[in-house]
Amino acid sequence: TSSKDDFSHLQLFSIIQKNKRLQSTYLITILFNLFAYSYISLLPAIVNLFDHLNFLHLNYLFSIEALGSLFGLTLILIYDKQKYFFFYYLSGTFITLICSLIFCFYFNIYYSFIILFLSGFGAGLFGSMQSVLIALYSPTRYKGSLLGILNICIGFASLGYLHIGVLTYYFSIKNSIYITSLEGLLFFSLILIFYK
Numbered sequence: 001t002s003s004k005d006d007f008s009h010l011q012l013f014s015i016i017q018k019n020k021r022l023q024s025t026y027l028i029t030i031l032f033n034l035f036a037y038s039y040i041s042l043l044p045a046i047v048n049l050f051d052h053l054n055f056l057h058l059n060y061l062f063s064i065e066a067l068g069s070l071f072g073l074t075l076i077l078i079y080d081k082q083k084y085f086f087f088y089y090l091s092g093t094f095i096t097l098i099c100s101l102i103f104c105f106y107f108n109i110y111y112s113f114i115i116l117f118l119s120g121f122g123a124g125l126f127g128s129m130q131s132v133l134i135a136l137y138s139p140t141r142y143k144g145s146l147l148g149i150l151n152i153c154i155g156f157a158s159l160g161y162l163h164i165g166v167l168t169y170y171f172s173i174k175n176s177i178y179i180t181s182l183e184g185l186l187f188f189s190l191i192l193i194f195y196k
Contacts, residue, residue, distance in 0.1 A: 012145055021086070021137045022146065024195040028093055029130050029153040031191065035184025036096040037123060038160035039103065039177045040065065046173060057109055064113050065120035072124020085129055085136065090192075092125025097188060101181035104174045130154075 016022050043061055076088060099119035103112065130150060138146040160180075167176035 008145070012142060012149070015139060015142060015146070016149075019137055020195055022134065024191060025089070025130065025133045025137070026149065026153050027191050028089065028188070029150060030156045031184060031187050032093050032096065032126055033154055033157040034160040034163060035180050035187065036093060036100060036126075037157065038164040038180060039100045040119075041161045042164065042168065042173055042177065045168070060109075061112060061116055065116040065123075068117040068120025068122075069124035069127070070120075071117075072121045073128050075121075076125065076128055082136070085133060088125045089129040089133055092122045092127075092129065093188060095119070095122030096126065097181055097184045100177060101185070104177035104181065 016026070044058060072092065096119050099115050099122060103115045103119070131147060134147055134150045135143055164176050164180050167179055171179065
């Protein structure tokens, strides 16, 4: 049984090594969870930082972000064509990274509504496509195992929260979001260049 399991793991590694779409999907998932979405965890701190905001505003901010995700899912439902799937995935990541970068420049409740709605829209595109793409690019026999690896990539979100938390400790909230967004955009550019 042990040798059979080892063979399966070698097969998995071989499949991922040969399939650049799988590799890029995994890497972008890690990138998204490390750099693109971690700034959402700072919303309570941002609301607490400004006297003109209160915790009722926090509910609104999280709600508008979720509404943006719903619109992203609706777009995919309307234009559900396989040839657009990877484009949705990439554009969702890019939109979220850009929104997090813009978000750090000016904290205003109405401005934040627009940015978080667009960020949620991007996150909706990204989130709905990641499992679909892995299932699409995986051999039937290994779909479950390769989706399991995707869950490990999603688990990098904890490191993303830790990363932005450490940056916030040494820098301001604004600067930590700025640095994290730039890191994400840099790695995103490198992935696009490397995988063409």
